[in-house]
Amino acid sequence: MDGAARNGDRLKEALVRVSAEYEGRPGDIARGRELARRFLAQVRAVGxxxxxxxxxxxxxxxxxxLLTNACKYAPGPSLVDLQLAEDRVEVTVWDSDPxxxxxxxxxxxxxxxxxxxxxxxxxxxxxMHREPVGKRMRAAVRLADDLHGTVVGHPS
Structure with a gap:
């Protein structure tokens, strides 16, 4: 395998998952939305x-x-994890409130x-599940789930 192919594989592996920690500060929810937007932009462009x-x-x-609930009701940090899984993105939000x-x-x-x-x-x-500390909420969102049947970003 040549270097370009290995680099391409590494880029695709990096697309599979992204995580961020939030402290319940003003702007965290907007930063969480931006994380989601950037993640899907990379999935479209690189993947x-x-x-x-x-x-x-x-x-x-x-x-x-989910991040609003974590920031509003749970003291301390919260974690957002976005993971690509076949035809969907799995969103996991952890917070400290059980x-x-x-x-x-x-x-x-x-x-x-x-x-x-x-x-x-x-x-x-x-x-949703209780954890030894806090709880985890997990949701799955389809990548190409458009009510009008239009798929944007489909590779040519």
């Missing part, structure tokens, strides 16, 4: 995988909602506290 515009929006929304969130009943009159409902509605899967 050559099809990523719909809707998938970019959904991934940013999921990261934003209490698992509960989706509230639908209430169109309620302002706020809809984040978990939204995440569960737009993701391929969602699960």
């Amino acid at each position: 050559g995988l099809a990523v719909s515009d809707r998938a970019v929006d959904v991934l940013q929304l999921v990261v934003s909602e 209490v698992l969130p509960v989706a509230e009943r639908a209430d169109p009159g309620r302002i706020g506290r809809h984040g978990l409902e939204i995440v569960m509605a737009v993701c391929q899967s969602f699960e």
Whole structure:
């Protein structure tokens, strides 16, 4: 295998996963959305995988909602991990609070506290687990899940 092929393999391996730590400071949620946006831009450009515009929006929304909950309800740091897995991105958010969130009943009159409902509605899967310290929430977002059938970034 030549050097160019090895470098290409290393780039693709680097695309598989990205992680970031947040401290619950102003701007962390925006930084989490930017992490998601950059990750999918690399998946499109370097990995050559099809990523719909809707998938970019959904991934940013999921990261934003899960990170907002971590920053709002858990003291201390939180971790966001994005991992490429076949036709989806798995989003994992860890925080220090062991209490698992509960989706509230639908209430169109309620302002706020809809984040978990939204995440569960737009993701391929969602699960949460207590950890020895805190909890982990994991959601899967399809890469080419566009309601209008348009796939953006598909390699030619």
